[in-house]
Amino acid sequence: MVKLNFSRELRIVTPKLFNNVFDNPIRASSPNLTILAKPNNLNHPRLGLIVPKKILKLAVWRNRVKRVIRNNFRLNQFNICPLDYVVIAKGNIKDLSNSELDELVSKLWKVICRRYKK
Numbered sequence: 001m002v003k004l005n006f007s008r009e010l011r012i013v014t015p016k017l018f019n020n021v022f023d024n025p026i027r028a029s030s031p032n033l034t035i036l037a038k039p040n041n042l043n044h045p046r047l048g049l050i051v052p053k054k055i056l057k058l059a060v061w062r063n064r065v066k067r068v069i070r071n072n073f074r075l076n077q078f079n080i081c082p083l084d085y086v087v088i089a090k091g092n093i094k095d096l097s098n099s100e101l102d103e104l105v106s107k108l109w110k111v112i113c114r115r116y117k118k
Helices: 015-022 059-076 096-117
Strands: 026-029 033-037 046-050 083-089
Touching: 015 046, 015 083, 026 083, 026 096, 046 059, 046 096, 059 083, 059 096, 083 096
Parallel strands: 046 083
Antiparallel strands: 026 033, 033 083
16 A cells, blocks of 8 residues: 655755755746756655745745645655655735645646656
């Protein structure tokens, strides 16, 4: 049985790892979200989140966005390319419903994988 957890090994936690992704990444973006990705030397993807207070002022808004993105990553971790991903919230992301945000993130995973395989 496949475990669909979001353990520490699936997270980008240190500034060094974040800076590595920021250096010449593969990009996919929409008006509400940007995903940066960079190949890693592992056989599984890792996720880092950036949800600024300037964009989402209330903690409940930030937590909802992070929860939806983490859940989508957790469920799709075996379907997406083994890269380091940094997801950056922007624009009016708080106006999206959970299902719209989930669809948007799924679409952007596919765009990143397509660009990576070229």
